[in-house]
Amino acid sequence: EAQVTQNPRYLITVTGKKLTVTCSQNMNHEYMSWYRQDPGLGLRQIYYSMNVEVTDKGDVPEGYKVSRKEKRNFPLILESPSPNQTSLYFCASSLTSGGGTQYFGPGTRLLVL
Amino acid sequence: SQQGEEDPQALSIQEGENATMNCSYKTSINNLQWYRQNSGRGLVHLILIRSNEREKHSGRLRVTLDTSKKSSSLLITASRAADTASYFCARRETGANNLFFGTGTRLTVIP
Numbered sequence: 001e002a003q004v005t006q007n008p009r010y011l012i013t014v015t016g017k018k019l020t021v022t023c024s025q026n027m028n029h030e031y032m033s034w035y036r037q038d039p040g041l042g043l044r045q046i047y048y049s050m051n052v053e054v055t056d057k058g059d060v061p062e063g064y065k066v067s068r069k070e071k072r073n074f075p076l077i078l079e080s081p082s083p084n085q086t087s088l089y090f091c092a093s094s095l096t097s098g099g100g101t102q103y104f105g106p107g108t109r110l111l112v113l
Numbered sequence: 114s115q116q117g118e119e120d121p122q123a124l125s126i127q128e129g130e131n132a133t134m135n136c137s138y139k140t141s142i143n144n145l146q147w148y149r150q151n152s153g154r155g156l157v158h159l160i161l162i163r164s165n166e167r168e169k170h171s172g173r174l175r176v177t178l179d180t181s182k183k184s185s186s187l188l189i190t191a192s193r194a195a196d197t198a199s200y201f202c203a204r205r206e207t208g209a210n211n212l213f214f215g216t217g218t219r220l221t222v223i224p
Contacts, residue, residue, distance in 0.1 A: 004155075033211070042201065042216035043156075050210065058211065090155060098212055099143055099205030104155035 002027045004105035006091050012111045013081055021076045021108050023091030031094040032074040033058070033102070034066065036087040043090065048098055049074055081112045119202060119215040127223050132189040134218040136202030137182075143205040145178055145185050146212065150199045159187075159200075194224045 033048040045058030049068040065077040148156040203212040
C-alpha cells in the first residue's frame with residue numbers, strides 16, 4: 001500500500017531533550033516536506049527536500065533540522081525542543097516538485113513540557 | 114509567503130444540503146488544490162485545478178477557479194455526515210516548488 005508513515009504518533013518530552021521524528025514513504029517520491037499545524041494558523045512548512053541530499057528551509061525552520069540521506073526517509077530533528085514547538089507535525093511527499101499532489105502522513109502530536 | 118484566506122472559518126449545515134467554501138489568495142498561481150482533514154489526521158488530496166482551468170468536478174465535488182479575482186470555491190453537493198471535516202485550499206505560486214496552505218474551513222454536517 002502506497003503510504004507515508006511517521007513515528008512516533010504521539011510524544012511527550014521535556015525542554016532541551018533532543019528528539020527525532022521519522023518519516024518514510026514507499027512511493028519513490030522525490031519531494032518530501034515537513035509541516036506543523038497549530039490552531040488558527042493552518043499548515044506551515046518547516047523544511048522541504050527536492051531530492052536526496054537537497055534540503056531547504058520553509059516558512060518556520062527555526063529550531064528544526066532535517067536530513068535526506070535516502071530517498072524514502074526524511075527525519076525531523078529537534079535538537080533542543082522548547083514548549084513553543086508543541087504542535088501537530090505532518091510529513092508529506094510528492095512525486096516530483098512540491099507543487100503537485102502531496103501525500104500526507106498520519107501526523108505526530110508533540111508536547112514539550 | 115502569505116497564507117491564503119478561507120471563508121467561512123466554520124460552516125454548519127444539514128445533511129443533504131450543499132456546502133460552499135471559498136479561498137482567496139494574493140499572488141499568481143500555477144495550480145490550486147483542495148485537501149480534506151478529518152480531526153487530527155493527515156490531509157487527503159481532493160482535487161487539483163490548474164491556472165488555465167475554470168472548473169473541475171470529482172463525484173460530488175465541484176471546484177471553480179477565477180484567476181482574475183484570485184479566488185476559488187469548493188462545492189460539496191448533497192452533503193453527508195461523513196463529509197464532516199476541515200477543508201484546506203493550497204496554492205502553488207508561480208515559480209515556487211511548494212504549496213502554501215490556507216487556514217481551513219471547518220465543515221459540520223448534521224445528520
